Amino acid sequence: MTPTARQVWELLQGQPAGDYSFVYLQQKVKSAYRGIRELLRFGLVESYLEPPRLTRPKLQKAVTLTGTIDQELTTRQREILEVLRRQGGELWQNELLQICNASSSILKTLAQKGYIVVEEREVLRTEQGPTLVGDAAKSLTAAQASALETIQTLDGFAQVLLHGVTGSGKTEVYLQAIAPLLNQGKSALVLVPEIGLTPQLTDRFRARFGNKVSVYHSALSDGERYDTWRQMLTGEPQVVIGTRSAVFAPLPNLGLIILDEEHDSSFKQDSPIPTYHARTVALWRAELENCPLVLGSATPSLETWVSVGSRGAGEQGSRGAGGEFVTPHSSLPTPNSSLLTPNSSLLTPNSSLSTQHGLNAPLPLTALSTQHSFRTHYLSLPERINSRPLPPVEIVDMRQELQQGNRSIFSRSLQTALQELQERKQQGILFIHRRGHSTFVSCRSCGYVLECPHCDVSLAYHHTEEKAPELLRCHYCNYARSHPKFCPDCSSPYLKFFGSGTQRVTQELARQFPDLKFIRFDSDTTRNKGSHRTLLTQFANGEAHLLVGTQMLTKGLDLPQVTLVGVVAADGLLNLSDYRASERAFQTLTQVAGRAGRGEDPGRVIVQTYTTEHQVIAAVRSHDYQSFSQAELEQRQALNYPPYGRLILLRLSSLDPIQVQNTAQVIATALSTEEEFEILGPAPASILRVANRYRWQILIKFAPDALPRLPDWEEVRSLCPSSVSLTIDVDPLNIM
Template sequence: MTTPYFIDVILPIPLHKEFTYRISETEANFIQPGMRVAVQFGKTKVYAAIVTNVHQTPPEVYEAKEIEHILDEIPIVTQKQLALWTWMAEYYLCSKGEVMRAALPGAFLLESETIINKKELTIDESDLKDDEFLLYEALHYQSVLRIQEIIDILGKKNVLPVIKSLIEKGAITVQEEIYEQYKPKLVRCVQLHQQYRDEDNLRALLDQMNRAPKQKAVVMHLFTLQAKSEDPVKVNELVKASNTSSAVIKALVDKQVLEVYQLQTDRVQYHSDSVEDAKQLNPYQQKALDEIEHSFTDKEVCMLHGVTSSGKTEIYVQLIQKVIQQGKQVLYLLPEIALTTQLISRLQQYFGEQLTVYHSKYSVNERVEAWNNIRDNKSKAQIIIGARSAIFLPFQDLGLIIVDEEHESTFKQYDPAPRYHARDTAIVIAKMFGAKVLLGSATPALETYYNAKQGKYALVELTRRHGNVLMPEINLVDLKTKYKRKEMTGHFSDVLLENIQEALKEGEQVILFQNRRGYSPVVECNTCGHSPQCPNCDVSLTYHNYKNQLRCHYCGYHMAMQQQCMSCSSTDLSTKGFGTEQIEKELVDLFPDHVIARMDQDTTRGKHGYEKIINRFEQGEVHILVGTQMLSKGLDFRNVTLVGIMNADNLLNFPDFRAHERSFQLIQQVSGRAGRTEKRGKVLVQTYNPFHQILQQVSVNDYSGMFKDQIEERHQYKYPPFFRLIKITIKHKDYNKVNNAAGWLAKSLRNVFKDNVLGPEFPPIARIRNQYHKNILIKIPQGQSLSKTKAVIKKINTTFSSIKDFSGVRVIYNVDNQ
């Protein structure tokens, strides 16, 4: 009797264990870890699962099912990726299935789709209810229907009762079908038929074709295109070059003069005519580069603290060149997709087609192609630029990871799990490959700077701007005094308006920063004080002028702007506060002769939304750009001399221990967009509290002063980097259930961790999408073992899950909460 073979697989579901399935001996010889297999889980669902292990030990508790079929010929996930998934699941307290969902492009996550078939039996249609008859009738015209199509036919979401009833009546059958989402892009190419490849036949053909001049012209153009380039000639290229129609080419194919063939091609391609050499570094950059390279001999991680516009990118380029010459791959992480558009064009000048880009604005198919190119270590995938999700790619031989603007909170994933931090995960990946990590920022995160000061990371400082350009002059404008003296026009102080006028007169550009999108965050009735609230969340609705709508930024709920108060029917409504939209509208009234653009989540929805706005601004078509924190990232605009921060107070007065650090970083980064060429830039910060310590430190670029103050506060109040944090959020739509569950959990944790457990507390916005939230914070001192702490939390969580009263309550763990 042959010994049975088994595989362990990860399923893309939030369960903490791997599952075992049975396979045949031939399958066992073919299957390797990292391949996908289709497996049935539960009664009907079919999933694409990733194989982690092939063995001969049967599962103890259950009878192993057989797999449905093998989906890959070669592994799509590498061994190092599987090791990373295991580390992430343990460190960030989630399941491997959740990591798998985050890591793989959507096209790899095949799930079955329920297919409805009509039975051959004829049944009495008079027995059917209206909905059942509609569905049965539709199956006369279409042999199979998918669930989504049934929802459209019946015009309602819950169609399962109708399907169930038809199954019971024997009218239909149901099956699960797994389908592949990724389709390679095929391009039609054309070449001369085999028989005319030798010279005699070709001459005879051309003589014959004298009577068909159009067809002859097509063949001659084909020769010209082939002579120009070695690339295959596409059908549409030939049609364009010979100025003919596809009918002429079809006639030539029918005559067997030409033959058409399909060629698989990547959807994203870069075409650059020439590759430039890297720029010559100035002495300060060269010194920084030498220090970084020297630090890599004994340290794995180096922190490059360079002021804004000091030319950090040029240093990165030199490092990338050296790593690529060794035949290794480089990962370049950025905090925001907006940045990739500017950086790609800069790096392309140096590295041409060795560049691959990977981020969420790419389509499913484009991401699969990038994934495959990186896995196969193709020449076009030597440098990978991407946002945080790029850490999941199947690298083959990684030599360097650059984390640019490493302080940015967008490197932290909040929802769904795994709630990882890309910077910290990058350091773990680098260790697996024996690669080096360079963290770059003008305003490093306190934790990173502390690690560098303690000697855990190397520290390299770059204190001069490129070309010895002066740091921008930062002035604080006191709004309280300006309002008293009536020196305000809308939300603009007289100082800011004068400076904008001056900059525009000189033909320079202006950036204005306001960290709220929409027109106004609150609409209020002046008679009774009522303001429209979101029915699903504990927030007031934001007014959006361009759609004349009230919108909730948490759940997407929207309604038309009210003409009268919903409470007392008064028509005296006013707006309180202001967002980017209102600033834009005021600017249009104040500067009617200039072009004003807005850059926030509302204007950059499309795939190329960022690109369009940034390109227009770079080319000088837009004179004033208004935006949210997207603007603060390392964008490089040569002609901006003035930056205005409309209101610094809503950054500072935020209930979070990182609020002051974040405000400093944000204002400093936005300021860094000003005066990046000869003329010194100017920054105006409007505030009601100009004597605030953080604003004083920003105005003199005093990072070390801010670091010293904040680190003392963190030490005093037991926050990172001295204590680690795990934030636990309890969620449910029933207020009392959340209260009781949070109380029980906090008590159990307090029994073990004593005073290091804070809460449970309701956050400032306690209800989002009809779910109440309550938070517990666990602080872990430096001496305490992180793995043992997590083991205790898991144990308590297991007990919590088994309590009947708390069924349906979701518990979310956020390790290293940002």
């Protein structure tokens, strides 16, 4: 045997039952799959699939009073029955035993005498929030009232873009649009991009609609997801709030679908397959359910802007809050012309979860040919509630800060603002686009950069706690190692941390402003269940002056007490090798700027950058979505990129770098015989190796009006060896 196979063999022999899960063996033995393959070839082991443990309803014993309290009973028995009577004649058994400090044997005796009945009843496992005071509908501005009237008058399928500046009251429009639907016995589906956004939004919906609101997202336990799903099936009018997977929620009699922050890339799933965009699926579902779809955002995606918003914006002056337009449906994918054809099943008997090449999505075969039209509406909320002004944005040139001797990560302007924040007992937000402490560690003697052994990326430094071992971690495969004392290449002790993450920002805050209390809000601090709600509640209760975090801060948080927003380093968003980089940077910076000045006190935004002349920075300074979108769309149109063209991305990966490169070349050659589309590549991915898998990609570019005729999916798959994984992503958002 090879050493790997021997290690696996010894592990299996040491286990009493003689078996381990494949995942466990992979954790214990490096490249365990090779050893397992060798042992299977020798016939020394066997592999089998264990059926999953099905989730079942949760049952709990309840005690019900059935007879009158008799004097023949003992004093202790009468006490228990009296407690039960005062509680309405019914209690959970464990609760009754705890109140009375009794044992279950005394309940058994009472049940035998016929005074009580003990029976098992189902307990619904749903996400529990705090007790909330009921909330009444708020008075609307003229723009809100006009938008609400338009939404409520819609009869049947329509697409609506609710384009409102940050703090303009889009959520209140959602709430008042949903209220009459519940009275009519209909349900509503509200999709949000991030789990972190659900606590605050859910609390507001529950304050208005009570127990008619359910939450559905990946952070729920299996039991909570199971019970929530079955509760949807009852057919009762309800509101479901969830992330992208909730678009498939089995809600009968659906009256309205809402995508809040519709521009957010979190609505797109690119791994695992099937790849889909919740916005596209929501459009399909709205058509199938014959109900309106409302897309809400302060910074709409350019695809939505072109299909709905740009037409409405031009008519806004004459139509008030917006207008109605009829759009040919032939440019949009529909359920009737699915990209996933019946003959191209996503899950086939040959696509075993244990195979190394993984599952493969089918190639889209059917051209789009629908001829019917649907209504689109552009609704604008151009002002904040109570006519509060948008916060002024101050752009700080960090090049000048350096020239003037300031080597801190905080500009002098931001330092002054933070000091005033503390003195005035106000609150603020600091945004940094990366988590962790530093983005890479480099030797100052030879320039060596510590990299992940499994990926072609540098290791980021994560600070855990004071005097704890310094930890380096890969953000792609989660590999971790301790920070070395000497350079692995030249043995120099001069290793330095470069770049900034949320941890370094908080360290600098603690050093420069020791009296300033802060809360770090990123994916490292919100891993545990309920941590999003806990941290936001602490901040809302005034337990900290600053909330320091990543993109999670930009997505719909409504914190009226925030008067200051600081962007520590805007350049990390601007300089990415992706044609969508400018759009994402503008959306992120505009959204985070919009967190300031939502309350009575005016807001202020400070953006630190080394490229003050960038078009995105100029547009963010003036909150000018119109000029940014116009300039960006001109560039997209010149290059035929979405929304003026469509893309299909073929991702190939393998443990063998030569084989995946050759396979990519073979597939590209086979596709190049067609003249209906343009082939870009094959080319290595921007990060060639991730988790020891080498990645290549082929980009297909074509006109937006119809899909080209592509080769049969089975034919393309036959060109791909079993050791090479092939994934097809239609309309990809991430091509890095």
